[in-house]
Amino acid sequence: MKRLQEQARGRDIGDNLIIRTAVRLLVPFIQLFGLYVIVHGHYSPGGGFQGGVILGASFILLALAYDLRTSLRFMSERTNAILGNAGVLIFTGIAVLCALLGGLFLDYSALDRLISLGPIEWRSLGIFLVEVGVGTAVMSIMVSLFWDLGSGGEMDEGL
Amino acid sequence: MLWIAGFLVVAGIFFFAVGVLGVLRFPDFYTRLHAAGKCDSLAAVLVIFGIALYNLVDFSPLNLLVSLKILAIAAFVFVASPTATHAVTEAALIIGVEPWTKKDNPQ
Numbered sequence: 001m002k003r004l005q006e007q008a009r010g011r012d013i014g015d016n017l018i019i020r021t022a023v024r025l026l027v028p029f030i031q032l033f034g035l036y037v038i039v040h041g042h043y044s045p046g047g048g049f050q051g052g053v054i055l056g057a058s059f060i061l062l063a064l065a066y067d068l069r070t071s072l073r074f075m076s077e078r079t080n081a082i083l084g085n086a087g088v089l090i091f092t093g094i095a096v097l098c099a100l101l102g103g104l105f106l107d108y109s110a111l112d113r114l115i116s117l118g119p120i121e122w123r124s125l126g127i128f129l130v131e132v133g134v135g136t137a138v139m140s141i142m143v144s145l146f147w148d149l150g151s152g153g154e155m156d157e158g159l
Numbered sequence: 160m161l162w163i164a165g166f167l168v169v170a171g172i173f174f175f176a177v178g179v180l181g182v183l184r185f186p187d188f189y190t191r192l193h194a195a196g197k198c199d200s201l202a203a204v205l206v207i208f209g210i211a212l213y214n215l216v217d218f219s220p221l222n223l224l225v226s227l228k229i230l231a232i233a234a235f236v237f238v239a240s241p242t243a244t245h246a247v248t249e250a251a252l253i254i255g256v257e258p259w260t261k262k263d264n265p266q
Binding site: 001004005008009011012016018019022023025026029 | 235238239242245246249252253255258
């Protein structure tokens with residue numbers, strides 16, 4: 001035990017092969033599960049917000065197990081900002097489009113005038129589209145919050 | 160099938176109880192984490208296997224799909240729980256949490 005403690009003194013927290021291998025194994029499945037939660041949001045527990053949080057948590061896990069630079073290599077700050085804005089744009093864009101086509105704000109059955117699928121199908125599809133927007137925005141904001149808080153806004157070093 | 164599922168769930172609850180006993184009764188951080196990490200991994204997997212089997216009591220392709228999803232949770236727990244325990248122990252070792260020894264604490 002004494003020898004183990006002596007060895008551990010020089011190491012950094014998180015610089016560990018077991019944790020890195022497990023994270024590398026788990027992150028793709030976590031992201032797949034996040035997409036599953038977003039897509040199944042209509043008729044099972046889940047939805048845009050929950051799926052977006054799971055997607056964001058996968059990037060945060062990557063940044064915790066490796067470092068901030070590695071997670072920035074997989075999704076740059078610019079991509080992150082574009083994704084976040086695109087998510088909000090999808091949500092409000094579909095809502096305003098419904099209003100412009102003669103329905104209420106977020107009344108998806110009005111989209112039937114654009115492509116004729118039937119109002120009930122459009123309600124289902126509209127919820128799906130809006131949830132994709134919500135999921136993208138939530139993922140981007142989660143990751144961005146972690147980056148800013150973890151590095152004090154510097155984006156170079158961090159946890 | 161029902162009896163095997165019930166046995167697995169009861170065995171899982173037994174291991175959870177043993178883990179709680181270990182967390183309450185062991186003397187220091189490392190031994191408590193030992194009890195919590197090992198017992199919780201095994202108990203969670205046993206309970207999840209039991210639930211997956213219970214779901215298959217009235218067999219249909221849809222139930223089989225749900226059981227496979229539950230087994231995916233078991234695989235996730237089996238990888239993630241020991242890794243989390245390892246991470247916490249490693250961090251404690253680096254920070255310098257002292258382990259309990261019999262020499263320092265005579266009966």
